[in-house]
Amino acid sequence: MNHDTMIAPAEGWLVVAGLGPGADSWVTPEVTAALADATDVVGYIPYVARIAPRAGLTLHASDNRVELDRAAHALRMAAAGRRVVVVSSGDPGVFAMASAVFEAVEAGPAEWRRLDLRVLPGITAMLAAAARAGAPLGHDFCAINLSDNLKPWALVERRLRLAVQADFAMAFYNPRSVSRPDGFVRTLAVLREACAEAGSPDRPVIFARAVSLPEETLRVVALGDARPEMADMRTVVIVGSSLTRVIARDGLPWVYTPRSAPPDVAAGVAP
Protein backbone atom coordinates (compact mmCIF):
# COMPACT_ATOMS: atom_id res chain seq x y z
CA MET A 1 0.00 0.00 0.00
CA ASN A 2 1.65 3.23 -1.00
CA HIS A 3 1.39 6.41 0.99
CA ASP A 4 -1.17 8.12 -1.30
CA THR A 5 -3.89 5.57 -0.69
CA MET A 6 -3.62 6.07 3.06
CA ILE A 7 -4.65 9.72 2.84
CA ALA A 8 -8.26 10.03 3.86
CA PRO A 9 -10.51 11.76 1.35
CA ALA A 10 -11.01 15.46 2.05
CA GLU A 11 -13.84 16.02 4.50
CA GLY A 12 -16.53 17.94 2.73
CA TRP A 13 -19.03 20.16 4.42
CA LEU A 14 -22.08 22.21 3.59
CA VAL A 15 -22.90 25.54 5.15
CA VAL A 16 -26.12 27.44 4.50
CA ALA A 17 -25.20 31.03 5.18
CA GLY A 18 -27.15 34.27 5.51
CA LEU A 19 -25.51 37.31 3.93
CA GLY A 20 -27.92 39.80 5.51
CA PRO A 21 -29.97 42.26 3.47
CA GLY A 22 -27.10 43.83 1.56
CA ALA A 23 -24.48 45.82 3.45
CA ASP A 24 -21.16 44.11 4.07
CA SER A 25 -21.23 45.52 7.60
CA TRP A 26 -24.16 43.19 8.32
CA VAL A 27 -22.34 40.01 7.28
CA THR A 28 -21.30 38.16 10.43
CA PRO A 29 -17.65 37.20 10.97
CA GLU A 30 -18.79 33.58 11.10
CA VAL A 31 -20.15 33.78 7.55
CA THR A 32 -17.07 35.65 6.32
CA ALA A 33 -14.86 32.89 7.75
CA ALA A 34 -16.92 30.13 6.11
CA LEU A 35 -16.70 31.88 2.74
CA ALA A 36 -12.92 32.22 3.14
CA ASP A 37 -12.63 28.46 3.69
CA ALA A 38 -15.02 27.36 0.94
CA THR A 39 -14.23 25.72 -2.37
CA ASP A 40 -17.69 26.36 -3.83
CA VAL A 41 -20.42 28.95 -3.41
CA VAL A 42 -23.93 28.13 -4.60
CA GLY A 43 -26.93 30.45 -4.82
CA TYR A 44 -29.32 32.68 -6.65
CA ILE A 45 -27.52 34.95 -9.14
CA PRO A 46 -27.72 38.29 -7.25
CA TYR A 47 -26.57 36.72 -3.98
CA VAL A 48 -23.60 34.90 -5.55
CA ALA A 49 -22.70 38.23 -7.22
CA ARG A 50 -21.96 39.56 -3.72
CA ILE A 51 -19.09 37.06 -3.25
CA ALA A 52 -15.63 38.26 -4.32
CA PRO A 53 -14.00 35.79 -6.75
CA ARG A 54 -10.68 34.29 -5.71
CA ALA A 55 -8.38 31.47 -6.74
CA GLY A 56 -9.66 28.10 -5.51
CA LEU A 57 -13.27 29.23 -5.23
CA THR A 58 -15.89 28.21 -7.79
CA LEU A 59 -19.06 30.30 -7.95
CA HIS A 60 -22.26 28.48 -9.00
CA ALA A 61 -25.00 31.01 -9.69
CA SER A 62 -28.46 29.80 -10.62
CA ASP A 63 -31.81 31.34 -11.42
CA ASN A 64 -34.71 31.81 -9.03
CA ARG A 65 -37.27 29.02 -8.47
CA VAL A 66 -34.74 26.18 -8.77
CA GLU A 67 -34.13 25.96 -5.05
CA LEU A 68 -34.39 22.16 -4.78
CA ASP A 69 -32.04 21.57 -7.73
CA ARG A 70 -29.58 24.04 -6.24
CA ALA A 71 -29.79 22.36 -2.84
CA ALA A 72 -29.21 18.89 -4.33
CA HIS A 73 -26.23 20.19 -6.31
CA ALA A 74 -24.70 21.63 -3.15
CA LEU A 75 -25.33 18.40 -1.19
CA ARG A 76 -23.73 16.27 -3.93
CA MET A 77 -20.62 18.46 -3.94
CA ALA A 78 -20.30 18.34 -0.15
CA ALA A 79 -20.72 14.55 -0.19
CA ALA A 80 -17.89 14.42 -2.76
CA GLY A 81 -15.57 16.25 -0.35
CA ARG A 82 -16.04 19.89 -1.40
CA ARG A 83 -16.46 22.71 1.12
CA VAL A 84 -19.69 24.30 -0.02
CA VAL A 85 -21.50 27.48 1.09
CA VAL A 86 -25.08 27.97 -0.05
CA VAL A 87 -25.72 31.71 0.19
CA SER A 88 -29.05 33.33 0.99
CA SER A 89 -29.95 36.94 1.42
CA GLY A 90 -30.98 37.84 4.97
CA ASP A 91 -31.21 34.84 7.29
CA PRO A 92 -31.14 31.47 5.50
CA GLY A 93 -33.84 30.06 7.78
CA VAL A 94 -36.48 32.71 7.01
CA PHE A 95 -38.17 32.16 3.63
CA ALA A 96 -34.80 31.25 2.13
CA MET A 97 -32.54 28.32 1.25
CA ALA A 98 -32.26 26.39 4.53
CA SER A 99 -35.67 24.75 4.22
CA ALA A 100 -34.95 23.80 0.61
CA VAL A 101 -31.69 22.13 1.66
CA PHE A 102 -33.44 20.07 4.35
CA GLU A 103 -36.23 19.15 1.93
CA ALA A 104 -33.53 17.82 -0.41
CA VAL A 105 -31.83 15.98 2.47
CA GLU A 106 -35.06 14.29 3.52
CA ALA A 107 -35.77 13.16 -0.06
CA GLY A 108 -32.15 12.25 -0.80
CA PRO A 109 -29.74 9.37 -0.11
CA ALA A 110 -29.07 8.29 3.48
CA GLU A 111 -25.44 9.47 3.27
CA TRP A 112 -26.61 13.08 3.14
CA ARG A 113 -27.86 12.72 6.73
CA ARG A 114 -24.27 12.06 7.81
CA LEU A 115 -22.90 15.25 6.22
CA ASP A 116 -21.31 18.05 8.19
CA LEU A 117 -24.20 20.44 7.51
CA ARG A 118 -24.59 23.73 9.38
CA VAL A 119 -26.88 26.75 9.07
CA LEU A 120 -25.27 30.12 9.85
CA PRO A 121 -27.79 32.79 10.83
CA GLY A 122 -27.89 36.25 9.33
CA ILE A 123 -29.67 39.58 9.74
CA THR A 124 -33.12 38.93 8.30
CA ALA A 125 -34.84 41.64 6.27
CA MET A 126 -37.67 42.35 8.72
CA LEU A 127 -35.26 43.06 11.57
CA ALA A 128 -33.18 45.35 9.36
CA ALA A 129 -36.35 47.17 8.28
CA ALA A 130 -37.57 47.37 11.87
CA ALA A 131 -34.23 48.82 13.01
CA ARG A 132 -34.43 51.54 10.37
CA ALA A 133 -37.97 52.52 11.41
CA GLY A 134 -37.53 52.32 15.18
CA ALA A 135 -38.80 49.24 17.03
CA PRO A 136 -42.11 48.17 15.48
CA LEU A 137 -41.44 44.48 16.31
CA GLY A 138 -40.67 45.16 19.97
CA HIS A 139 -43.71 43.21 21.16
CA ASP A 140 -45.17 39.90 19.91
CA PHE A 141 -45.23 39.64 16.12
CA CYS A 142 -45.53 37.32 13.16
CA ALA A 143 -43.75 36.91 9.83
CA ILE A 144 -45.72 35.92 6.74
CA ASN A 145 -44.47 35.25 3.22
CA LEU A 146 -47.16 36.81 1.02
CA SER A 147 -46.17 34.82 -2.05
CA ASP A 148 -48.77 32.22 -2.92
CA ASN A 149 -46.45 30.35 -5.27
CA LEU A 150 -46.04 27.58 -2.69
CA LYS A 151 -49.23 27.84 -0.65
CA PRO A 152 -52.88 28.60 -1.31
CA TRP A 153 -53.99 32.20 -1.11
CA ALA A 154 -56.77 31.15 1.26
CA LEU A 155 -54.11 30.21 3.82
CA VAL A 156 -52.44 33.62 3.50
CA GLU A 157 -55.77 35.36 4.04
CA ARG A 158 -56.64 33.14 6.98
CA ARG A 159 -53.30 33.93 8.63
CA LEU A 160 -53.77 37.66 8.09
CA ARG A 161 -57.14 37.61 9.84
CA LEU A 162 -55.90 35.50 12.76
CA ALA A 163 -52.78 37.67 13.13
CA VAL A 164 -54.98 40.76 13.46
CA GLN A 165 -57.17 38.96 16.00
CA ALA A 166 -54.04 38.06 17.96
CA ASP A 167 -52.95 41.72 17.73
CA PHE A 168 -49.53 40.75 16.43
CA ALA A 169 -47.41 43.30 14.64
CA MET A 170 -46.87 41.75 11.21
CA ALA A 171 -43.88 41.54 8.89
CA PHE A 172 -44.50 40.59 5.26
CA TYR A 173 -41.90 39.16 2.91
CA ASN A 174 -42.30 39.03 -0.89
CA PRO A 175 -45.37 41.29 -0.81
CA ARG A 176 -45.69 41.85 -4.53
CA SER A 177 -44.14 40.80 -7.81
CA VAL A 178 -44.79 41.33 -11.51
CA SER A 179 -46.28 37.85 -11.72
CA ARG A 180 -48.42 38.35 -8.58
CA PRO A 181 -49.82 41.89 -8.86
CA ASP A 182 -53.10 41.14 -7.06
CA GLY A 183 -52.07 39.44 -3.82
CA PHE A 184 -50.94 42.60 -2.08
CA VAL A 185 -54.08 44.44 -3.21
CA ARG A 186 -56.08 41.74 -1.44
CA THR A 187 -53.72 41.79 1.54
CA LEU A 188 -54.37 45.48 2.14
CA ALA A 189 -58.12 45.00 1.74
CA VAL A 190 -58.16 42.09 4.22
CA LEU A 191 -56.06 44.04 6.71
CA ARG A 192 -58.30 47.10 6.52
CA GLU A 193 -61.38 44.99 7.08
CA ALA A 194 -59.86 42.91 9.89
CA CYS A 195 -58.30 45.89 11.68
CA ALA A 196 -61.60 47.78 11.51
CA GLU A 197 -63.41 44.74 12.95
CA ALA A 198 -60.81 44.64 15.73
CA GLY A 199 -61.66 48.26 16.55
CA SER A 200 -58.25 49.58 15.53
CA PRO A 201 -58.34 50.61 11.86
CA ASP A 202 -55.58 53.19 12.04
CA ARG A 203 -52.14 51.74 12.42
CA PRO A 204 -48.78 52.51 10.83
CA VAL A 205 -47.44 50.62 7.84
CA ILE A 206 -43.73 50.66 7.04
CA PHE A 207 -42.49 50.04 3.51
CA ALA A 208 -38.76 49.33 3.64
CA ARG A 209 -37.08 48.73 0.31
CA ALA A 210 -33.48 47.63 -0.35
CA VAL A 211 -32.48 48.33 3.24
CA SER A 212 -28.74 49.10 3.67
CA LEU A 213 -28.14 49.50 -0.07
CA PRO A 214 -27.57 52.86 -1.81
CA GLU A 215 -31.10 52.74 -3.23
CA GLU A 216 -32.71 52.19 0.20
CA THR A 217 -36.08 53.83 0.72
CA LEU A 218 -38.25 53.90 3.81
CA ARG A 219 -41.84 55.09 3.96
CA VAL A 220 -44.31 55.21 6.86
CA VAL A 221 -48.02 55.65 6.12
CA ALA A 222 -51.31 54.97 7.85
CA LEU A 223 -52.99 51.71 6.84
CA GLY A 224 -55.74 53.69 5.14
CA ASP A 225 -53.17 55.43 2.94
CA ALA A 226 -51.15 52.32 2.03
CA ARG A 227 -51.18 51.59 -1.70
CA PRO A 228 -50.18 48.35 -3.45
CA GLU A 229 -47.61 50.11 -5.64
CA MET A 230 -45.64 51.12 -2.53
CA ALA A 231 -44.30 47.53 -2.41
CA ASP A 232 -42.33 45.29 -4.75
CA MET A 233 -40.25 42.12 -4.38
CA ARG A 234 -37.42 44.07 -2.73
CA THR A 235 -39.72 45.55 -0.08
CA VAL A 236 -40.44 44.30 3.41
CA VAL A 237 -43.73 45.58 4.78
CA ILE A 238 -44.33 45.91 8.52
CA VAL A 239 -47.81 46.60 9.89
CA GLY A 240 -48.12 47.70 13.49
CA SER A 241 -50.34 46.16 16.14
CA SER A 242 -53.15 48.14 17.75
CA LEU A 243 -50.57 49.43 20.28
CA THR A 244 -47.87 50.54 17.85
CA ARG A 245 -46.90 54.20 18.31
CA VAL A 246 -45.67 56.83 15.88
CA ILE A 247 -43.30 59.51 17.21
CA ALA A 248 -43.57 62.59 15.00
CA ARG A 249 -40.37 64.51 14.34
CA ASP A 250 -38.64 66.40 11.57
CA GLY A 251 -38.20 63.92 8.75
CA LEU A 252 -39.44 60.35 8.94
CA PRO A 253 -41.25 59.49 12.19
CA TRP A 254 -40.04 56.76 14.51
CA VAL A 255 -42.37 53.78 14.88
CA TYR A 256 -42.26 51.46 17.86
CA THR A 257 -44.43 48.94 19.67
CA PRO A 258 -44.30 49.28 23.46
CA ARG A 259 -43.17 46.35 25.55
CA SER A 260 -46.33 46.50 27.64
CA ALA A 261 -49.90 45.66 26.76
CA PRO A 262 -52.65 46.90 29.10
CA PRO A 263 -55.11 44.40 30.62
CA ASP A 264 -58.02 45.49 28.40
CA VAL A 265 -56.24 44.45 25.20
CA ALA A 266 -56.83 40.79 25.97
CA ALA A 267 -60.47 41.40 26.72
CA GLY A 268 -61.07 43.21 23.42
CA VAL A 269 -62.14 40.31 21.22
CA ALA A 270 -63.07 36.85 22.38
CA PRO A 271 -60.89 34.15 20.83
Add this chain to the structure above:
Amino acid sequence: MNHDTMIAPAEGWLVVAGLGPGADSWVTPEVTAALADATDVVGYIPYVARIAPRAGLTLHASDNRVELDRAAHALRMAAAGRRVVVVSSGDPGVFAMASAVFEAVEAGPAEWRRLDLRVLPGITAMLAAAARAGAPLGHDFCAINLSDNLKPWALVERRLRLAVQADFAMAFYNPRSVSRPDGFVRTLAVLREACAEAGSPDRPVIFARAVSLPEETLRVVALGDARPEMADMRTVVIVGSSLTRVIARDGLPWVYTPRSAPPDVAAGVAP
Protein backbone atom coordinates in the same frame (compact mmCIF):
# COMPACT_ATOMS: atom_id res chain seq x y z
CA MET B 1 -14.58 86.01 21.71
CA ASN B 2 -11.77 83.58 22.28
CA HIS B 3 -11.15 80.54 20.17
CA ASP B 4 -12.51 78.03 22.69
CA THR B 5 -16.04 79.37 22.63
CA MET B 6 -16.17 79.01 18.84
CA ILE B 7 -15.72 75.27 19.00
CA ALA B 8 -19.08 73.59 18.46
CA PRO B 9 -20.11 71.13 21.15
CA ALA B 10 -19.29 67.53 20.27
CA GLU B 11 -22.11 65.90 18.35
CA GLY B 12 -23.50 63.17 20.50
CA TRP B 13 -25.28 60.12 19.23
CA LEU B 14 -27.13 57.11 20.56
CA VAL B 15 -26.95 53.67 19.05
CA VAL B 16 -29.05 50.75 20.25
CA ALA B 17 -27.00 47.71 19.25
CA GLY B 18 -27.65 44.00 19.18
CA LEU B 19 -24.74 41.82 20.31
CA GLY B 20 -26.30 38.57 19.12
CA PRO B 21 -26.88 35.59 21.44
CA GLY B 22 -23.33 35.27 22.70
CA ALA B 23 -20.58 34.32 20.27
CA ASP B 24 -18.30 37.11 19.07
CA SER B 25 -18.51 35.64 15.58
CA TRP B 26 -22.19 36.70 15.52
CA VAL B 27 -21.50 40.36 16.31
CA THR B 28 -21.84 42.34 13.09
CA PRO B 29 -18.97 44.56 11.88
CA GLU B 30 -21.38 47.52 12.13
CA VAL B 31 -21.86 46.95 15.87
CA THR B 32 -18.13 46.40 16.40
CA ALA B 33 -17.42 49.73 14.69
CA ALA B 34 -20.00 51.58 16.79
CA LEU B 35 -18.50 50.16 19.99
CA ALA B 36 -15.02 51.22 18.87
CA ASP B 37 -16.26 54.80 18.40
CA ALA B 38 -18.31 55.04 21.60
CA THR B 39 -17.56 56.98 24.77
CA ASP B 40 -20.20 55.16 26.84
CA VAL B 41 -21.79 51.73 26.84
CA VAL B 42 -25.04 51.23 28.71
CA GLY B 43 -26.87 47.98 29.42
CA TYR B 44 -27.89 45.08 31.59
CA ILE B 45 -24.94 43.73 33.60
CA PRO B 46 -24.24 40.49 31.67
CA TYR B 47 -24.39 42.27 28.30
CA VAL B 48 -22.07 45.10 29.34
CA ALA B 49 -19.70 42.41 30.67
CA ARG B 50 -19.21 41.31 27.04
CA ILE B 51 -17.60 44.68 26.13
CA ALA B 52 -13.82 44.89 26.49
CA PRO B 53 -12.78 47.87 28.64
CA ARG B 54 -10.52 50.46 27.01
CA ALA B 55 -9.30 54.00 27.72
CA GLY B 56 -11.93 56.58 26.86
CA LEU B 57 -14.84 54.19 27.26
CA THR B 58 -17.11 54.25 30.30
CA LEU B 59 -19.18 51.15 31.01
CA HIS B 60 -22.56 51.69 32.70
CA ALA B 61 -23.98 48.35 33.82
CA SER B 62 -27.40 48.23 35.43
CA ASP B 63 -29.71 45.60 36.80
CA ASN B 64 -32.63 44.00 34.98
CA ARG B 65 -36.11 45.62 35.02
CA VAL B 66 -34.81 49.19 34.95
CA GLU B 67 -35.05 49.50 31.18
CA LEU B 68 -36.73 52.92 31.13
CA ASP B 69 -34.25 54.44 33.58
CA ARG B 70 -31.39 53.00 31.56
CA ALA B 71 -32.86 54.37 28.33
CA ALA B 72 -33.31 57.86 29.80
CA HIS B 73 -29.77 57.81 31.14
CA ALA B 74 -28.44 56.94 27.69
CA LEU B 75 -30.57 59.63 26.01
CA ARG B 76 -29.39 62.29 28.45
CA MET B 77 -25.76 61.42 27.81
CA ALA B 78 -26.23 61.51 24.02
CA ALA B 79 -28.01 64.87 24.29
CA ALA B 80 -25.00 66.12 26.26
CA GLY B 81 -22.66 65.19 23.41
CA ARG B 82 -21.55 61.68 24.39
CA ARG B 83 -21.38 58.82 21.89
CA VAL B 84 -23.49 56.17 23.55
CA VAL B 85 -24.17 52.53 22.71
CA VAL B 86 -27.02 50.79 24.48
CA VAL B 87 -26.27 47.08 24.22
CA SER B 88 -28.85 44.32 24.02
CA SER B 89 -28.44 40.62 23.62
CA GLY B 90 -29.71 39.27 20.31
CA ASP B 91 -31.47 41.89 18.20
CA PRO B 92 -32.32 45.10 20.08
CA GLY B 93 -35.73 45.32 18.40
CA VAL B 94 -36.99 41.91 19.57
CA PHE B 95 -38.07 41.94 23.22
CA ALA B 96 -35.07 44.08 24.08
CA MET B 97 -33.91 47.66 24.62
CA ALA B 98 -35.01 49.44 21.41
CA SER B 99 -38.68 49.71 22.45
CA ALA B 100 -37.68 51.00 25.88
CA VAL B 101 -35.54 53.71 24.28
CA PHE B 102 -38.40 54.88 22.07
CA GLU B 103 -40.81 54.79 25.01
CA ALA B 104 -38.41 57.11 26.82
CA VAL B 105 -38.09 59.34 23.74
CA GLU B 106 -41.84 59.69 23.40
CA ALA B 107 -42.22 60.60 27.09
CA GLY B 108 -39.13 62.80 27.15
CA PRO B 109 -38.15 66.35 26.13
CA ALA B 110 -38.61 67.46 22.51
CA GLU B 111 -34.86 67.72 21.97
CA TRP B 112 -34.56 63.93 22.20
CA ARG B 113 -36.51 63.69 18.93
CA ARG B 114 -33.70 65.56 17.20
CA LEU B 115 -30.97 63.17 18.39
CA ASP B 116 -28.86 61.08 16.04
CA LEU B 117 -30.46 57.83 17.16
CA ARG B 118 -29.98 54.58 15.32
CA VAL B 119 -30.86 50.93 15.92
CA LEU B 120 -28.30 48.37 14.73
CA PRO B 121 -29.81 44.93 14.15
CA GLY B 122 -28.32 41.72 15.50
CA ILE B 123 -28.79 37.97 15.33
CA THR B 124 -31.88 37.35 17.43
CA ALA B 125 -32.08 34.27 19.65
CA MET B 126 -34.86 32.49 17.76
CA LEU B 127 -32.95 32.59 14.48
CA ALA B 128 -29.79 31.34 16.17
CA ALA B 129 -31.78 28.51 17.77
CA ALA B 130 -33.52 27.72 14.47
CA ALA B 131 -30.17 27.58 12.66
CA ARG B 132 -28.82 25.07 15.19
CA ALA B 133 -31.87 22.82 14.82
CA GLY B 134 -32.29 23.03 11.04
CA ALA B 135 -34.92 25.34 9.57
CA PRO B 136 -38.04 25.17 11.78
CA LEU B 137 -38.95 28.81 10.96
CA GLY B 138 -38.70 28.32 7.20
CA HIS B 139 -42.42 28.98 6.69
CA ASP B 140 -44.73 31.56 8.31
CA PHE B 141 -44.15 31.90 12.05
CA CYS B 142 -44.70 34.08 15.10
CA ALA B 143 -42.60 35.23 18.04
CA ILE B 144 -44.15 35.52 21.49
CA ASN B 145 -42.59 36.74 24.72
CA LEU B 146 -44.01 34.38 27.33
CA SER B 147 -43.28 36.72 30.23
CA ASP B 148 -46.45 38.21 31.66
CA ASN B 149 -44.57 40.88 33.60
CA LEU B 150 -45.72 43.52 31.10
CA LYS B 151 -48.91 42.03 29.67
CA PRO B 152 -51.82 40.01 31.02
CA TRP B 153 -51.53 36.24 30.90
CA ALA B 154 -54.92 36.12 29.14
CA LEU B 155 -53.32 37.86 26.15
CA VAL B 156 -50.50 35.31 26.04
CA GLU B 157 -52.99 32.45 26.08
CA ARG B 158 -55.16 34.08 23.43
CA ARG B 159 -52.15 34.52 21.15
CA LEU B 160 -51.09 30.90 21.65
CA ARG B 161 -54.51 29.64 20.59
CA LEU B 162 -54.73 31.94 17.57
CA ALA B 163 -51.17 31.06 16.51
CA VAL B 164 -52.08 27.38 16.50
CA GLN B 165 -55.23 28.14 14.49
CA ALA B 166 -53.09 30.08 12.00
CA ASP B 167 -50.72 27.08 11.88
CA PHE B 168 -47.71 29.27 12.53
CA ALA B 169 -44.49 27.79 13.78
CA MET B 170 -43.90 29.54 17.11
CA ALA B 171 -40.82 30.92 18.81
CA PHE B 172 -41.03 31.70 22.52
CA TYR B 173 -38.75 34.09 24.38
CA ASN B 174 -38.42 34.20 28.20
CA PRO B 175 -40.39 30.98 28.62
CA ARG B 176 -39.77 30.48 32.31
CA SER B 177 -38.11 32.14 35.27
CA VAL B 178 -37.80 31.54 38.98
CA SER B 179 -40.42 34.23 39.63
CA ARG B 180 -42.77 32.86 36.94
CA PRO B 181 -42.67 29.07 37.34
CA ASP B 182 -46.29 28.48 36.25
CA GLY B 183 -46.59 30.31 32.91
CA PHE B 184 -44.74 27.74 30.88
CA VAL B 185 -46.69 24.91 32.53
CA ARG B 186 -49.86 26.60 31.28
CA THR B 187 -48.26 27.33 27.89
CA LEU B 188 -47.60 23.64 27.30
CA ALA B 189 -51.11 22.71 28.43
CA VAL B 190 -52.70 25.31 26.11
CA LEU B 191 -50.55 24.18 23.19
CA ARG B 192 -51.41 20.51 23.69
CA GLU B 193 -55.10 21.32 23.82
CA ALA B 194 -55.02 23.71 20.85
CA CYS B 195 -52.87 21.45 18.68
CA ALA B 196 -55.13 18.49 19.42
CA GLU B 197 -58.16 20.59 18.46
CA ALA B 198 -56.38 21.54 15.24
CA GLY B 199 -55.98 17.83 14.47
CA SER B 200 -52.21 17.91 14.75
CA PRO B 201 -51.21 17.05 18.34
CA ASP B 202 -47.78 15.66 17.53
CA ARG B 203 -45.25 18.28 16.57
CA PRO B 204 -41.60 18.86 17.45
CA VAL B 205 -40.51 21.22 20.20
CA ILE B 206 -36.96 22.59 20.25
CA PHE B 207 -35.37 23.74 23.51
CA ALA B 208 -32.28 25.79 22.69
CA ARG B 209 -30.33 27.09 25.66
CA ALA B 210 -27.34 29.47 25.65
CA VAL B 211 -26.86 29.04 21.92
CA SER B 212 -23.28 29.70 20.75
CA LEU B 213 -21.86 29.68 24.28
CA PRO B 214 -19.77 26.84 25.75
CA GLU B 215 -22.75 25.70 27.84
CA GLU B 216 -25.07 25.49 24.78
CA THR B 217 -27.62 22.70 24.87
CA LEU B 218 -30.15 21.71 22.25
CA ARG B 219 -33.01 19.28 22.76
CA VAL B 220 -35.76 18.16 20.37
CA VAL B 221 -38.83 16.39 21.79
CA ALA B 222 -42.41 15.74 20.75
CA LEU B 223 -44.94 18.20 22.18
CA GLY B 224 -46.40 15.40 24.31
CA ASP B 225 -43.00 14.82 25.89
CA ALA B 226 -42.14 18.48 26.52
CA ARG B 227 -41.72 19.30 30.23
CA PRO B 228 -41.66 22.73 31.88
CA GLU B 229 -38.26 22.15 33.45
CA MET B 230 -36.68 21.81 29.99
CA ALA B 231 -36.82 25.64 29.75
CA ASP B 232 -35.41 28.52 31.75
CA MET B 233 -34.75 32.23 31.09
CA ARG B 234 -31.79 31.40 28.87
CA THR B 235 -33.82 29.07 26.67
CA VAL B 236 -35.61 29.84 23.42
CA VAL B 237 -38.39 27.38 22.66
CA ILE B 238 -39.54 26.71 19.10
CA VAL B 239 -42.71 24.73 18.39
CA GLY B 240 -43.28 23.47 14.88
CA SER B 241 -46.38 24.00 12.78
CA SER B 242 -48.52 21.05 11.66
CA LEU B 243 -46.19 20.69 8.64
CA THR B 244 -42.84 20.75 10.45
CA ARG B 245 -40.71 17.69 9.69
CA VAL B 246 -38.14 15.79 11.72
CA ILE B 247 -35.25 14.13 9.87
CA ALA B 248 -33.94 11.26 11.97
CA ARG B 249 -30.20 10.69 11.96
CA ASP B 250 -27.37 9.69 14.27
CA GLY B 251 -27.37 12.25 17.05
CA LEU B 252 -29.86 15.10 17.21
CA PRO B 253 -32.44 15.11 14.41
CA TRP B 254 -32.79 18.00 12.00
CA VAL B 255 -36.08 19.87 12.20
CA TYR B 256 -37.42 21.95 9.33
CA THR B 257 -40.66 23.44 8.08
CA PRO B 258 -41.14 23.02 4.32
CA ARG B 259 -41.59 26.10 2.16
CA SER B 260 -44.82 24.72 0.73
CA ALA B 261 -48.23 24.22 2.29
CA PRO B 262 -50.71 21.96 0.49
CA PRO B 263 -54.16 23.32 -0.43
CA ASP B 264 -55.99 21.32 2.27
CA VAL B 265 -54.13 23.05 5.10
CA ALA B 266 -56.17 26.19 4.60
CA ALA B 267 -59.43 24.28 4.56
CA GLY B 268 -58.66 22.54 7.86
CA VAL B 269 -60.31 24.91 10.32
CA ALA B 270 -62.64 27.75 9.50
CA PRO B 271 -61.35 31.14 10.70
